[in-house]
Amino acid sequence: MGVDSAMTGIPDSCIDTLQDQRLIRLLAYWQQKCLGRLMPSPADIEPLEFKFILGYVTLVDIETAPRRYFFRLDGSILASLSGMDYTGKYLDQLGLPEYCDFVAATYDRVIDGRRPYAYRKRGAFDKASFSEETIILPLGKGEQVQRLMVAVIPGGRPGNDGKMLI
Template sequence: MPKPAASLNLNELNSPRIHRLHGYWQHQRDKRGGQLPRRGDIAPDQIRDLLPNIMIVDVERDPMRFRYRLVGTRVVEYNGVEFTGRYLGEIGWPEEQDLIDSYAFVANSRQPFFGLLAWELVTGAVGRCEFARLPLSEDGEAVTQILAMEDYDFPQLDATPSGVGTTR
């Protein structure tokens, strides 16, 4: 995983997948009268084409920890490691604290978090990943899980780098 380059507003993201997932999440929230949706409100058959990019992250408290309950196949492919069932902070990525901080923001604020990750590829091109973290709650109040998505954009091998400093 690259280091987060920027947190963004939803309207600054280009990913149609993230916009679609957020719209679906918001619809589920609206159906619950504005309360956070439960995991059971998320029907995989309604977002089947998004599943390869989706993660479900468990939120544990005292101490606060984040466990990857489900990791989509495209996320595993692009990260080069299967991390289903593992905790953030135990995987070994150098930027895990940045990831923990973004999940903690969602868990504590009960608000979605959107952003952009960018890094230099070994070819000199720039890899991009827009991401979303959407809170889920079993009681409509405390965040118990986070519905996350990563949408990747890898340029052609002959693309010109745009000056991103993080090397993957």
């Protein structure tokens, strides 16, 4: 098990009320790739099939015993907006303890539940404020989650309909 979600303020899932059309499309893509299984395998995912959101997607590998999160790829738009590219780093190496605890708790929720999770959150971690709508999608074989596909749409950014998000 990972971080205690009660201590990190994990919001209830908003998977059924996503606002950003790109996140809704990505969820539909993930569901289509499930092919009747609990989740698609990492090999089932083809990034060129979701170009509409690719720069906002991060791929996270999961290590077990102890559980640890490795950023296989950080979306180029996310890296540009945050000023940090997480690619090739572990979550616990980022030097942002409040943020890392929160993120680990959301990842743990998806891994332990073996189902997608989404949230909208405004707040501050480690003296930096943020606003975002996020979806976390599990990838794996059988009931074993091997990778997470995470899409983050920062608040205050225009959606594909020109409206401001969150």
